[in-house]
Amino acid sequence: MRNVPLTRTASGPTGPRRRSLLALAGGSVGAAGVGALLAGCTDGAGDGADSDGRASADERVRSEAARGSLALLAHYDATITTHPALANRLCPLRSEVARHAEAFGSPPPSASASPSATHEGSGPRRTVEVPRDARKALTALATAERRTADARTTALATASPELARLLASVAASGAAHAYLLAESRT
């Protein structure tokens, strides 16, 4: 994503000029988008009176979302413990889920899923029943990802704008994980 793909060719009095798709998305059309992009989490400037109520509502949504990510992490860990052969495939997805948890304000979880740390019988406490069949285990994990994504999609309806954007992105990531898990061949 370093260069600017799919630019629009535009001609004007000063001669041909190329305008980027990103410019369309964030610059010419939406200066607000660029501002937000540069400023990161500066949302809701001057939101006014109901901002307190919304802030605490957001806090609830945030911690619920973090809990969802932590539950998914536990599911990944349990799956990796039961099926160490899946570790290579699952670890990249697990680390993305860990970053989701952090984005929702959860403290960085321990990297307990490293295959060397998960000896038979001495792994982390199982909170999830993992099917013994590897393919079924992947399907179960895909289902968990999809359900969590659905919950986030529901939650973003009432969230403040910036949190809604984060929830939508993480839900999309979860749906993509579900796709990868369901498609992967064991």
Place this chain on the structure above:
Amino acid sequence: MSHMSRARQRMANAGGVDSAKAAEGSAREQGHDTPAEPTLRATQAALAAEHAAVYGYGVVGGRIEDQRLPEAREGLTAHRARRDALERAVRALRGEPVSSAAAYALPFPVPDAAAAARLAGEIEARLCSVYADLVRSAEGGARREAAAALREAAVRAVRWRGSSVTFPGLTERTAGSAPSTAASDVADAL
């Protein structure tokens, strides 16, 4: 779909309408105090991106291997539907929908199937970004639609690329894509 690729060659020299200016104009008509203005802008941006996606998928369809042609067609159909829905959304916001450009410069040469798949992945990744912004700007049903579109684009991006992204559409959280880079991208293209 290979005819669309040939059409691209023909259109490559044609000048496009600067629909970004049209978007600004129609946004201005709403007045700067209208709460709907950021929503309109973000909706127009998503529409412009879907126009580009429809064009880009035409190129993809002309180069992709037969085995993945159904996937390309599926993508094209989905993006046409999103484009049409966004045009309706812009009108509902009392805006004039931005039009498609006659041609779009591609981010890289697309001589073969591998490049076509890469282009499709790139198109979807960029759509994630505009839909994430639309989620932020919109409320209610429009926000839900934008979130659904973001989700679909993210899944399609993963299908084309084979690997996932931690925060689809959130360029400021993407490693290696500092805001300053994004800002210079915006200033002018290529």
